Amino acid sequence: MRYIRDMNLAPDVCYQALASRDHRFDGQFVVGVTSTGIYCRPICRVRCPKLDHCRFFVHPAAAERAGFRPCLRCRPELAPGLAIQAAGIASDIPPALSEEEASS
Numbered sequence: 743m744r745y746i747r748d749m750n751l752a753p754d755v756c757y758q759a760l761a762s763r764d765h766r767f768d769g770q771f772v773v774g775v776t777s778t779g780i781y782c783r784p785i786c787r788v789r790c791p792k793l794d795h796c797r798f799f800v801h802p803a804a805a806e807r808a809g810f811r812p813c814l815r816c817r818p819e820l821a822p823g824l825a826i827q828a829a830g831i832a833s834d835i836p837p838a839l840s841e842e843e844a845s846s
């Protein structure tokens with residue numbers, strides 16, 4: 743199984759950080775959840791997914807390339823140190839939902 747391609751982040755270490763919402767790891771990686779198609783920062787408040795459903799990426803752009811969408815709670819694509827613009831994939835990020843859209 744392929745988790746991390748280009749960094750020394752072991753899946754079990756990432757999962758530990760995720761399970762404990764370890765702030766030291768915020769900005770180090772994002773986690774894509776295969777059951778939801780969403781990727782998150784390690785500090786996200788959503789329920790911790792099963793390890794089987796986790797794919798770890800060192801950059802949001804990598805998660806997007808793998809088909810994951812950014813979580814609307816923790817906004818991994820905007821996180822300090824992770825800003826997706828840094829990867830040169832700016833532009834087509836959809837704007838935040840307006841109030842009406844969000845409440846309908």
Ligand SMILES: [Zn+2]
Binds near residue numbers: 817
């Ligand atoms: Zn999240």
